Amino acid sequence: MEEEPGPLDPALVGAAYLRRYALRAGIAGDTVPATIVYPRVYSFLEDPDAALDVSAGIVARVLGGAKDLPLDQRACAEAGLCAEALSAALVRKAQEDGVQARRLRPDAGACAEFVDACALANWGEGEPGEAGCVVDLLRTSQYFRSDRGAADATEAVMDRLRYTRGQRLEASFAQRLGGVLGEALDNALTYGDGDCWIASAIRRPPGSRFDEMEIVMFNFGPPLHRTLLGMAEGAPQKPDLETLLARHRDEGRFTPAWTPEELLTRHALQDGVSCVGGRSTRGAGSRTIIGFFDRLHAECAPERPPRMAIVSGRVYVCFDGTYRLRPTTSPTRNRRFDIPFNPEEDFGLPADPRSIRRLRNAFPGTLIALRFALQDAYLQSEEHA
Amino acid sequence: MSATNEPIEIDLAAVGIQGTTIFVGYQNGANARERAGLDLLDHGAGQVVIRIPPDSLTMTSSFFMGMFERSIGVLGPEGFARRYRFEPRHFDDVIAQGIADVERGLVGAL
Numbered sequence: 001m002e003e004e005p006g007p008l009d010p011a012l013v014g015a016a017y018l019r020r021y022a023l024r025a026g027i028a029g030d031t032v033p034a035t036i037v038y039p040r041v042y043s044f045l046e047d048p049d050a051a052l053d054v055s056a057g058i059v060a061r062v063l064g065g066a067k068d069l070p071l072d073q074r075a076c077a078e079a080g081l082c083a084e085a086l087s088a089a090l091v092r093k094a095q096e097d098g099v100q101a102r103r104l105r106p107d108a109g110a111c112a113e114f115v116d117a118c119a120l121a122n123w124g125e126g127e128p129g130e131a132g133c134v135v136d137l138l139r140t141s142q143y144f145r146s147d148r149g150a151a152d153a154t155e156a157v158m159d160r161l162r163y164t165r166g167q168r169l170e171a172s173f174a175q176r177l178g179g180v181l182g183e184a185l186d187n188a189l190t191y192g193d194g195d196c197w198i199a200s201a202i203r204r205p206p207g208s209r210f211d212e213m214e215i216v217m218f219n220f221g222p223p224l225h226r227t228l229l230g231m232a233e234g235a236p237q238k239p240d241l242e243t244l245l246a247r248h249r250d251e252g253r254f255t256p257a258w259t260p261e262e263l264l265t266r267h268a269l270q271d272g273v274s275c276v277g278g279r280s281t282r283g284a285g286s287r288t289i290i291g292f293f294d295r296l297h298a299e300c301a302p303e304r305p306p307r308m309a310i311v312s313g314r315v316y317v318c319f320d321g322t323y324r325l326r327p328t329t330s331p332t333r334n335r336r337f338d339i340p341f342n343p344e345e346d347f348g349l350p351a352d353p354r355s356i357r358r359l360r361n362a363f364p365g366t367l368i369a370l371r372f373a374l375q376d377a378y379l380q381s382e383e384h385a
Numbered sequence: 386m387s388a389t390n391e392p393i394e395i396d397l398a399a400v401g402i403q404g405t406t407i408f409v410g411y412q413n414g415a416n417a418r419e420r421a422g423l424d425l426l427d428h429g430a431g432q433v434v435i436r437i438p439p440d441s442l443t444m445t446s447s448f449f450m451g452m453f454e455r456s457i458g459v460l461g462p463e464g465f466a467r468r469y470r471f472e473p474r475h476f477d478d479v480i481a482q483g484i485a486d487v488e489r490g491l492v493g494a495l
Binding site for chain 2: 148150151152154155158174175178179182183185186190284285288334335336
């Protein structure tokens, strides 16, 4: 694994921020696109490489010196908040240098309404309209004050999600959701660089009897595998890591599609694994997040199953209910929960490539995207509040 | 410990994160532990009531661990349940999960 450029300083402005983003994402910038063309499906949940192509195009054009940013969204038939939020973050940074974004919006329809709402809410473009959705993008560095960044950011997001569209989240579900957000934000701020972006949206997909909630958060800190590799010599979990790497290397498991990056990313998601190391109670964050998703999947209406994705560096992890956290069968894991992402449930084997795979593009940090239906049990009407 | 063996009450809002009733983060929990003086209370005789603000939205398992991991280690799960009472019982799931995590007493991963 090659050396990685230093962290993306949250205080950097405009092109300086995007230049560091490009370095960390390996964007060559040797061609400056005249127009950034959106794919038909613009979502990390469905097509992460296509979504990363858009962000690479935005960055390359700004770094090429252009003062305008033509975004051609006409072919886009489906857009996810996850991808919209990343491009919005990059457009905001470009705007700091006076770059003007110009959109060629999709044809009328639900996708157009959503993309319009994202542009309006996130980078101030367009006119307020009947978009029919709630959408927002926050940056935790605006909340980051030593001990309370994660608490403040969780509160800000939950304030937006708790009361919306005439209903509010049922109390115990709000607690579960708040717990997951708090855990994820705390992890991002503790192990990242203090700069985490988080966006949320609620909308009613065409033909659905439920609203859908989408949440995405990303940071530009070290990807998960780097965090593990950065574990100090002598850390209690360091020998486990080395044993695991040696096992896959000695048994010839590594291929161009299953590299140490994929292996270590999968490892980082296991219950109890922590770069802090050793302690019985660390490394519970990923279990909380994956456990929350598993429960959503178990409770969901079959026609609208939830989806979750984690993008970290070049590694893509897809959660669609195929694999779930299960109590470990390993005596050395002492009642932990495992998710090896393969039918054999074997950490000695690579993951199912439908669940963990290598991307053509790199994301210079870690992104988590979640989408699920707000079924009736998760809501209570205002009159009962 | 009072002479009448009245339970000692700890207001989580006062020892938690200033200005918010969202309790997140291992370090925040550890800070709350120190402010509440739990190292002393673990070795006392009476019951301790942890008052959770009624409008509190959430407590993460990391916060619970930072605050109570050491108490569970000292008292054991049953002793902890006898000594510490949480009112109201908003976060029973988080508390039960936290006790189970400490009980496992894990070191290492794979």
